[in-house]
Amino acid sequence: MHRLLAFLVLVGGLGAGTGWIISAPDALPEAEFSTPVEGDPARGAGIFTAAGCASCHHAPGSDDRLTLSGGQRFASDFGTFIAPNISPDPRQGIGAWSLHDFANALLRGVSPEGRHYYPAFPYTSYIRMEPRDVTDLWSYLNTLPASDVPSQPHEVGFPFSIRRGLGLWKQMYLDPAWHLTRADSDELRRGRYLVEALAHCGECHTPRDRFGGLERGAWLTGAPAPDGKGSIPGLTPDKLDWSAEDVAYYLETGFTPDYDSAGGHMVEVITNFAALSAEDRAAVAAYVKALPAGGVMD
Incomplete structure (x- = not known):
């Protein structure tokens, strides 16, 4: 009985360890988006519009679509997600991020601290973005007004509050393949x-x-x-x-x-x-x- 119990504990430990490894954030290689590249802010403005950045990240009820202080609430079956401040403010926004940090967020759903972002942030779509568009968008965002409004925490309960589990979710759903494969023009x-x-x-x-x-x-x-x-x-x-x-x-x-x-x-x-x-x-x-x-x- 003791041997069986020890075996079950060992198997459980190995399973937990494997799950921990598999669920780790899959960040971009350090070499990608790490070399300073001069983006085109004017072109990035078009990417910003097409990607709908202002739609989610401008302040609720505000007519100012370029101060991206966040705060809009998005209800779901898993909790309520609150859009963060993505203005160039270095403390409350993303002004202290590098281009590599930004690309990791857009293309991998990984924060500069190495945590998974919830897919309320549509990186499952942005993963298909072209590198030039990522760079130009980053260049444009840095020209926008800074806001010192703190981001609010998401209202997500257990077990969805365990972000590590998103690593397993990404294994299932984070796929860069196109849905419409036949695009002949x-x-x-x-x-x-x-x-x-x-x-x-x-x-x-x-x-x-x-x-x-x-x-x-x-x-x-x-x-x-x-x-x-x-x-x-x-x-x-x-x-x-x-x-x-x-x-x-x-x-x-x-x-x-x-x-x-x-x-x-x-x-x-x-x-x-x-x-x-x-x-x-x-x-x-x-x-x-x-x-x-x-x-x-x-």
Whole structure:
């Protein structure tokens, strides 16, 4: 009996040790984004808009979209996540970060202290960002006003408060592969990049499983609203019968073909897309029209 107990303790210890190793943050190699590179702030402004940074990180109720002091609340089944201060303030914001720190956050969901970020921050989409875009976005963020408003802690209870468990979650869901694999034109590739990477449309328009991971087999087919109030519509052809022109016009104006208008958080999304080029909106529309029915990809 004593030998069996000792064996079970040993097996349990080995299992716990393996889990601890597997769940460790997978940071970028030190060599990546460590060499000083001069980014292009003007180009980074476009990345900032397409990625919707202001939509989540400007202060609640404020018309100032460039002071990224955080504070907006995002309810979910796992708790309420509160957007942090990402202004250039060196104490309360990210002004003391290096480019490497910033890239680690965007592409790996890892903080400068080596902790996992919750995927309420859509690094599961940003992981597809091109290195130049990361650098240019970082360059632009450093030109914005600093705010000394402290970030608020997330309101997340046990067991989701154990961030180490996110390492196992990332093993399952942090995947840089494209959802729409067949993109045979420059326009379609641009649309894919905007939808699947920068604008992270799938984070809202795709249902999630019980662990909070996106259901890849139901890509962009619609989902319950994270706060439990209503639902988010699907974009696949069996859910949305708009023409490409309708989609592009909606992204510019917020008006549907039925003369309805965007509401909720989609108002912020329209604000971002309206500031992009007509070519970018047409590329997104082309992507939407290329989606297969039911969201099942090749």
